[in-house]
Amino acid sequence: DTEVTQTPKHLVMGMTNKKSLKCEQHMGHRAMYWYKQKAKKPPELMFVYSYEKLSINESVPSRFSPECPNSSLLNLHLHALQPEDSALYLCASSQRSRMGGGYGYTFGSGTRLTVV
Amino acid sequence: AQKVTQAQTEISVVEKEDVTLDCVYETRDTTYYLFWYKQPPSGELVFLIRRNSFDEQNEISGRYSWNFQKSTSSFNFTITASQVVDSAVYFCALRGFNYGQNFVFGPGTRLSVLP
Numbered sequence: 001d002t003e004v005t006q007t008p009k010h011l012v013m014g015m016t017n018k019k020s021l022k023c024e025q026h027m028g029h030r031a032m033y034w035y036k037q038k039a040k041k042p043p044e045l046m047f048v049y050s051y052e053k054l055s056i057n058e059s060v061p062s063r064f065s066p067e068c069p070n071s072s073l074l075n076l077h078l079h080a081l082q083p084e085d086s087a088l089y090l091c092a093s094s095q096r097s098r099m100g101g102g103y104g105y106t107f108g109s110g111t112r113l114t115v116v
Numbered sequence: 117a118q119k120v121t122q123a124q125t126e127i128s129v130v131e132k133e134d135v136t137l138d139c140v141y142e143t144r145d146t147t148y149y150l151f152w153y154k155q156p157p158s159g160e161l162v163f164l165i166r167r168n169s170f171d172e173q174n175e176i177s178g179r180y181s182w183n184f185q186k187s188t189s190s191f192n193f194t195i196t197a198s199q200v201v202d203s204a205v206y207f208c209a210l211r212g213f214n215y216g217q218n219f220v221f222g223p224g225t226r227l228s229v230l231p
Contacts, residue, residue: 042207042221043161088159104151105219109160 004108006091012114015081021111023074023091032074033105034066035090043090049074081115088112118143120210120222128228129198137193137225139208145169147213150184150191155224156204167191198229 004025013019023032031050035043048056049068057066063085065077074091092105119142129135141150152164165175167184175182179196195202208222 040224040226042209042224043219045218090159090161092161104163104166105161106163107153107161109158112159 006108018079021076025093029093031094033092037088118220122222124225126226139191145212151209153207
């Protein structure tokens with residue numbers, strides 16, 4: 001299994017809703033990432049988990065709350081989002097936990113989130 | 117500071133034409149890695165190639181080829197005999213060797229291959 005699976009593929013939520021995005025990989029990768037991608041822009045890093053511990057938070061607002069229950073699963077809990085949070089949310093994983101270096105990331109196909 | 121520039125915002129070609137996507141990067145690191153990713157309409161970022169700063173050999177993979185020139189800080193990507201399935205956004209990215217360095221993505225080039 002060489003995939004990163006993200007669910008749901010599409011999500012519409014109101015500003016008072018609570019929802020969660022899910023990401024799963026079974027490649028034995030020890031680092032997992034959340035990226036946010038606005039239309040016609042490159043992805044922007046949000047969070048990095050290394051060995052199931054949060055190692056990097058790129059000053060993301062607290063209405064986004066990541067969770068890594070085990071080495072294969074990464075969640076992003078959403079609460080009280082704003083319309084400007086509408087974007088494609090991409091999950092990625094990598095074999096090694098060190099962010100620099102030459103190893104590649106495997107990306108999921110993303111969740112297209114619309115906040116109304 | 118690190119920076120990646122993809123000067124071509126959008127390119128349209130007719131099927132079977134060759135097309136080159138430009139990538140120019142800036143870094144002060146002596147060891148770094150360059151990547152190309154493809155993002156089709158389905159959304160996922162598909163890894164195409166990785167090059168380290170010490171390997172300037174050009175690479176060919178099927179219809180894809182890459183030209184890495186440190187002298188001009190460029191890592192250009194050519195698709196030969198383009199196909200409709202090549203239509204996507206292509207990102208060039210740079211990452212340093214040291215711990216904590218994230219990808220620096222270019223703004224992307226949207227390629228449309230018309231039948």
